[in-house]
Amino acid sequence: MALDREETSERVLAIAEALINEGGMDNLKARTIAEQAGISVGSIYNLFADLDGVHRAVNMRLLDRLGAAGAAAMADLARRDVTDVRQRLLALAGAYIGFVEAHPGSWPALLAFNRRRPVLSEPDAYEARLDQLFEIIAAVLAEGDFDIDEDTRRTAARTLWSSVHGIVTSGYAARSLRRQADEIERQVELLVAVFIRGLERGGTFAHAETTAP
Amino acid sequence: MALDREETSERVLAIAEALINEGGMDNLKARTIAEQAGISVGSIYNLFADLDGVHRAVNMRLLDRLGAAGAAAMADLARRDVTDVRQRLLALAGAYIGFVEAHPGSWPALLAFNRRRPVLSEPDAYEARLDQLFEIIAAVLAEGDFDIDEDTRRTAARTLWSSVHGIVTSGYAARSLRRQADEIERQVELLVAVFIRGLERGGTFAHAETTAP
DNA sequence: GGAAATCGTGAACAGCGTTCAAAAACCATA
DNA sequence: TATGGTTTTTGAACGCTGTTCACGATTTCC
Numbered sequence: 265m266a267l268d269r270e271e272t273s274e275r276v277l278a279i280a281e282a283l284i285n286e287g288g289m290d291n292l293k294a295r296t297i298a299e300q301a302g303i304s305v306g307s308i309y310n311l312f313a314d315l316d317g318v319h320r321a322v323n324m325r326l327l328d329r330l331g332a333a334g335a336a337a338m339a340d341l342a343r344r345d346v347t348d349v350r351q352r353l354l355a356l357a358g359a360y361i362g363f364v365e366a367h368p369g370s371w372p373a374l375l376a377f378n379r380r381r382p383v384l385s386e387p388d389a390y391e392a393r394l395d396q397l398f399e400i401i402a403a404v405l406a407e408g409d410f411d412i413d414e415d416t417r418r419t420a421a422r423t424l425w426s427s428v429h430g431i432v433t434s435g436y437a438a439r440s441l442r443r444q445a446d447e448i449e450r451q452v453e454l455l456v457a458v459f460i461r462g463l464e465r466g467g468t469f470a471h472a473e474t475t476a477p
Numbered sequence: 478m479a480l481d482r483e484e485t486s487e488r489v490l491a492i493a494e495a496l497i498n499e500g501g502m503d504n505l506k507a508r509t510i511a512e513q514a515g516i517s518v519g520s521i522y523n524l525f526a527d528l529d530g531v532h533r534a535v536n537m538r539l540l541d542r543l544g545a546a547g548a549a550a551m552a553d554l555a556r557r558d559v560t561d562v563r564q565r566l567l568a569l570a571g572a573y574i575g576f577v578e579a580h581p582g583s584w585p586a587l588l589a590f591n592r593r594r595p596v597l598s599e600p601d602a603y604e605a606r607l608d609q610l611f612e613i614i615a616a617v618l619a620e621g622d623f624d625i626d627e628d629t630r631r632t633a634a635r636t637l638w639s640s641v642h643g644i645v646t647s648g649y650a651a652r653s654l655r656r657q658a659d660e661i662e663r664q665v666e667l668l669v670a671v672f673i674r675g676l677e678r679g680g681t682f683a684h685a686e687t688t689a690p
Numbered sequence: 691g692g693a694a695a696t697c698g699t700g701a702a703c704a705g706c707g708t709t710c711a712a713a714a715a716c717c718a719t720a
Numbered sequence: 721t722a723t724g725g726t727t728t729t730t731g732a733a734c735g736c737t738g739t740t741c742a743c744g745a746t747t748t749c750c
Binding site for chain 3: 294295305315
Binding site for chain 1: 499500501502503581582585586588589591592593594595603604629632633635636638639640641642643644646647648650660663664667668670671672673674675676
């Protein structure tokens with residue numbers, strides 16, 4: 265009858281994610297987890313170093329699922345023989361937007377997590393999982409036949425990813441959810457369209473002086 | 478000898494900002510403020526509703542200063558008769574980057590602040606102050622002679638602002654500060670260049686189906 | 691100068707994350 | 721199965737937190 269150590273961990277993580285998603289990261293309390301999981305507070309500390317460790321583990325699961333959603337969106341388009349770069353980028357952005365909407369509490373909490381303390385150089389398997397998503401974008405850009413070198417393409421992929429991220433997070437900082445959803449869609453469409461046009465136009469993107477001396 | 482109510486408030490805010498900037502938002506404690514300000518804990522609650530109110534006030538000051546930095550950057554370029562859109566956009570982004578670097582603790586704390594709880598529709602004079610910054614970008618875009626309608630231009634301004642925001646915040650989530658500073662600069666330059674090229678190329682940005690049915 | 695209103699105070703309270711001695715559960719071996 | 725040792729689970733206890741509020745000091749006003 266006794267649950268496996270790993271089963272208990274997953275149970276704790278599911279409860280933790282639900283708590284965070286419902287009431288924000290302030291809603292993640294050791295005693296609430298213990299009560300809902302049917303274990304004692306002390307047991308949580310046998311499974312995780314501290315509550316931050318629990319939150320970190322929740323975030324890892326979220327990042328994995330986000331990566332899976334992006335990959336699934338690409339697989340879906342591939343199945344339908346859609347190779348158009350614009351449509352693929354919009355589908356990726358759509359997957360991201362859908363994921364954020366599906367996790368209205370736990371995703372903002374993930375973003376807030378690393379910003380609570382000043383960066384103390386975490387080992388961060390975080391970045392690795394974000395890179396997984398970035399690689400998808402880079403691959404999409406690589407298949408479009410832009411006349412740009414490898415370096416520029418990778419920078420472009422990162423820029424696109426960061427920009428979509430900025431649009432989505434800035435958008436949901438504001439109030440009315442439905443009205444802002446339209447605004448986010450407009451901005452993403454404009455970003456993708458402008459990006460493709462700008463890259464298609466070719467030419468160099470070499471560093472230049474930012475302001476006159 | 479007794480300090481004005483407003484003087485005391487500003488003293489509290491200065492201390493609060495320093496605490497947040499040094500140790501993240503978790504470092505903002507009522508007893509520490511009271512001790513450093515030479516007042517009692519209770520007095521803080523005569524000046525502000527709660528500690529969140531203190532943090533909110535600190536954030537307002539930050540947003541005001543950020544807006545001033547952007548306006549100052551534009552004024553500086555105007556004084557030197559620089560009207561080039563690209564240079565102005567890069568200067569704005571540079572002002573933002575410089576501001577973030579100058580506030581390595583309190584700026585991330587500002588970003589984390591609204592993400593701690595799920596959006597409960599705050600009255601938010603927040604957005605108003607962010608709009609002040611957005612208006613500067615919109616004005617710069619308006620002075621460039623792009624063949625786009627007013628609506629598109631405003632969306633483009635918001636998109637640019639969100640994108641730069643995303644680039645900067647994503648960039649500083651990673652570790653090594655100096656190495657990442659270069660990456661941020663590269664991404665911002667690419668974003669601005671691609672954006673200008675894409676907008677210059679004209680054409681419509683009308684909504685289109687994101688994926689085939 | 692005295693009454694009334696305001697302000698400052700810090701002990702007290704409830705709640706939090708975290709610890710750790712003790713109890714319970716488990717397990718291999720005789 | 722009985723036994724001894726090892727591991728896991730427990731929850732009371734600790735220190736720290738934000739916040740309150742009765743009380744005393746101070747200012748304000750006529």
